[in-house]
Amino acid sequence: MDNLQLLVSGLANGCVYGLIALGFVLIYKATEAVNFAQGDFMMLGAFVTIGLTNTEYMGLPFWISLPISLSIMAAMGYALDRFVIRLMFGQSQTAVVILTIALGFVIRFVAGLIWGHNPQTLQNPLAGREVAFGGLVLGLEDVAVIVVTVLLTWGLYEFFNRTRLGLAMQGASQNQLAAYYMGIPVKRVQGLIWALAGAVACVAGILFAAKGSVDPNAGLMGIKAFAAAVIGGFGSLPGALAGGLIVGVIEPFASRYIAAGYSQIAPYALLLLVLIFRPNGLFSQTRVKKV
Amino acid sequence: MSGDPILKVRNIESFYGPIMAIRGVSLDVREGQIVSILGANGAGKTTLMKTVSGVMDPEKGKIIFEGREIQGMEPHKVVEAGIVHVPEGREVFPLLSVDDNLSLGAYTRSDKAEIEADREIVFSYFPILKQRRAQEAGTLSGGQQQMLAIGRGLMGRPRIMLLDEPSLGLSPILVQEIFDILKRLNEERAMTMMLVEQNAAAALDLAHHGYVMEIGRIVMDGSAEDLLKSEDIQNFYLGVQEEGARDQRRWKRKKTWR
Numbered sequence: 001m002d003n004l005q006l007l008v009s010g011l012a013n014g015c016v017y018g019l020i021a022l023g024f025v026l027i028y029k030a031t032e033a034v035n036f037a038q039g040d041f042m043m044l045g046a047f048v049t050i051g052l053t054n055t056e057y058m059g060l061p062f063w064i065s066l067p068i069s070l071s072i073m074a075a076m077g078y079a080l081d082r083f084v085i086r087l088m089f090g091q092s093q094t095a096v097v098i099l100t101i102a103l104g105f106v107i108r109f110v111a112g113l114i115w116g117h118n119p120q121t122l123q124n125p126l127a128g129r130e131v132a133f134g135g136l137v138l139g140l141e142d143v144a145v146i147v148v149t150v151l152l153t154w155g156l157y158e159f160f161n162r163t164r165l166g167l168a169m170q171g172a173s174q175n176q177l178a179a180y181y182m183g184i185p186v187k188r189v190q191g192l193i194w195a196l197a198g199a200v201a202c203v204a205g206i207l208f209a210a211k212g213s214v215d216p217n218a219g220l221m222g223i224k225a226f227a228a229a230v231i232g233g234f235g236s237l238p239g240a241l242a243g244g245l246i247v248g249v250i251e252p253f254a255s256r257y258i259a260a261g262y263s264q265i266a267p268y269a270l271l272l273l274v275l276i277f278r279p280n281g282l283f284s285q286t287r288v289k290k291v
Numbered sequence: 292m293s294g295d296p297i298l299k300v301r302n303i304e305s306f307y308g309p310i311m312a313i314r315g316v317s318l319d320v321r322e323g324q325i326v327s328i329l330g331a332n333g334a335g336k337t338t339l340m341k342t343v344s345g346v347m348d349p350e351k352g353k354i355i356f357e358g359r360e361i362q363g364m365e366p367h368k369v370v371e372a373g374i375v376h377v378p379e380g381r382e383v384f385p386l387l388s389v390d391d392n393l394s395l396g397a398y399t400r401s402d403k404a405e406i407e408a409d410r411e412i413v414f415s416y417f418p419i420l421k422q423r424r425a426q427e428a429g430t431l432s433g434g435q436q437q438m439l440a441i442g443r444g445l446m447g448r449p450r451i452m453l454l455d456e457p458s459l460g461l462s463p464i465l466v467q468e469i470f471d472i473l474k475r476l477n478e479e480r481a482m483t484m485m486l487v488e489q490n491a492a493a494a495l496d497l498a499h500h501g502y503v504m505e506i507g508r509i510v511m512d513g514s515a516e517d518l519l520k521s522e523d524i525q526n527f528y529l530g531v532q533e534e535g536a537r538d539q540r541r542w543k544r545k546k547t548w549r
Contacts, residue, residue, distance in 0.1 A: 161391075164394070164398065170391075175382055178383065179384075181344065181366065181375070181376045181378050182395050182399075183366065183369075183375075183447060184395070185365070
């Protein structure tokens with residue numbers, strides 16, 4: 001029973017990692033750039049929602065502030081691509097990496113200035129309630145996190161496979177040149193992918209802030225999500241989620257069964273093992289081009 | 292054969308950085324015609340195609356399509372205008388199904404019923420694609436990928452198709468099969484085509500008109516029959532040897548345009 005509870009809370013954590021990792025992979029697949037500010041986007045999304053919802057700030061009803069904060073974060077993602085990343089076109093990848101790392105710092109400090117450095121929790125309709133299945137007592141938030149992630153994943157899957165824009169996004173990330181030849185406005189599509197990644201980060205942030213508390217440094221867990229994306233196979237969307245879940249589940253079990261100092265390194269030890277034995281990740285999606 | 296050409300290229304110059312890849316090329320494509328551009332590696336054929344389809348911008352010159360200047364336009368605007376480029380090396384979307392690849396070919400269109408009708412037309416020309424419609428494009432054979440690339444191009448319902456080396460890396464039988472289909476497309480659907488090829492014999496067989504490119508320039512042009520008869524083309528592009536050439540000719544033949 002104990003292990004089951006650890007598993008559920010681990011899965012809930014893993015969902016947040018997975019959603020951040022999803023943002024990493026979305027952007028990487030579309031633009032071959034890695035947005036190291038993805039974790040900070042998550043944190044910012046959380047704070048924007050807190051700022052809109054919590055009674056000490058604007059105090060809007062949760063269901064009204066939700067679409068607003070999603071739009072704000074999507075707009076941030078789009079603007080970042082449109083006004084910063086696109087201007088760096090032709091520069092080395094390192095430049096983009098360093099830029100996004102620096103951007104992460106900026107977001108962290110700005111969030112600290114606006115909302116302070118203390119941990120805060122999003123006031124949400126589910127807070128503090130519990131559900132019991134048999135002898136199992138689960139926080140309603142943990143369950144909600146898992147449900148929301150499943151729904152979002154399903155929604156994204158349908159979007160990518162059923163809609164014209166979703167297909168175009170896949171096309172543009174699989175073969176950019178061919179996408180140009182097909183008349184897909186690749187740059188605009190890439191901008192929309194950044195927007196989508198921003199919105200997904202916002203969802204992750206909301207889930208994170210609803211089930212625990214968030215402070216401006218929470219964005220640093222983007223590193224863990226990055227590890228999750230690599231474990232899953234950078235470039236595979238299902239892999240990113242799976243990697244997030246694996247990291248999320250390992251953590252509580254490691255801290256339970258392994259000595260305190262060592263448990264922290266468990267996800268990274270796994271990362272190392274995956275890199276040694278399956279360098280493309282567990283769920284890599286690569287195919288050699290035929291001549 | 293009368294009337295204004297559907298595509299006019301005038302004095303185009305294109306650069307790769309400081310290197311001039313096309314040095315003032317002009318050519319005409321008339322509606323319903325197949326125009327072949329022959330030339331060796333590095334002659335600038337592909338660059339010319341990319342410049343027409345807007346993937347590269349020319350430094351100088353004009354490209355006039357149906358009376359409208361299109362040089363330097365964004366590639367998706369060029370596709371919307373009716374020019375579809377079937378790129379060298381297939382360039383399919385490897386992880387998408389055959390069906391989804393075809394759907395992306397019709398990305399610029401929104402008339403659902405007509406798109407589906409065109410999908411059936413593509414399947415009628417390439418029945419193998421219908422059998423493989425759910426398969427990931429990356430798992431198709433080279434010839435099937437080339438068919439998919441052409442079919443995907445057709446889905447854009449182009450006024451003119453630019454075909455870049457459709458024979459690349461294919462067996463002679465497959466080349467014949469694909470060129471036969473191109474011929475049928477031209478005859479049955481009056482599809483205008485601009486074809487870049489190294490396989491000069493196959494290309495001239497198919498085409499109405501041909502241009503020969505060397506080092507970024509057009510050095511010769513004429514009707515396909517005339518080019519097939521020309522000694523220069525026979526010697527340098529078709530590999531025909533004159534009888535007893537070894538005994539009588541001790542000098543290296545020069546091309547007449549040099």
